[in-house]
Amino acid sequence: MSSFDGWLALAERYDSPYFDTRPGPAPDDITLLVVHNISLPAGQFGGPHVSDLFTGRIDYNADPSFADLRGLKVSSHFFIRRDGRVIQYVSANDRAWHAGVSQFCGRDKCNDFAIGVELEGSDFVPFEAAQYGALAALTVALRRHYPLTDVQGHEHIAPGRKTDPGPLFDWDYYQKLLNQKALEEPALVGAIAGLRVVKGVPQSQ
DSSP states (O other), X not given: OTTOOSOOTTSEEOOOSOEEOOSSOTTTTOOEEEEEEEOSSTTOOSSSHHHHHHTTOOOTTSSGGGGGGTTOOOOOSEEEOTTSOEEEXXXXXXXXXXXXXXXXXXXXXXXXXXXXXXXXXXXTBOOOHHHHHHHHHHHHHHHTTSOOOEEEEHHHHSBTTBOTTOTTOOHHHHHHHXXXXXXXXXXXXXXXXXXXXXXXXXXXX
């Protein structure tokens, strides 16, 4: 596992400058997968702006709402487009800047031990079947290299501050596809079955 560079073949690589080294031992400390949603402008899909944001290339004049993004340095390990295409910005061995102020199982700073996946979407629009399939395949691929134990939404590790991936993300469907994908790799069936996938109820409730 130590020879794996953290870049997945199933993803298109688009390097971000917004990352740093994890404080814990990689890959042993990478145990959490965090699911987000994002769209720029809000509710609009298919444009270049999310990738531009994550790579420091965004044109702040492209939309009036982008004025609030000035000076923001954020990234995610992965971004899944509406058609299921996967883009990777940061090696999963490194720390991407996606979770912000967050906590899980008594640990603060989830970026330290988490992998972040952004889905192109919003809290108000159902996600596409292709995105669920890509997320399940990505999860299995990551589990080959990292000791993931939990999958959470951003809303669950930052309750009251974040709401994504939102009420329209179907956690049960995702887990069903995840289990199906795992059957394609018998060596991972037990590991995937042992993943604790949140059921959509924020921790603050």
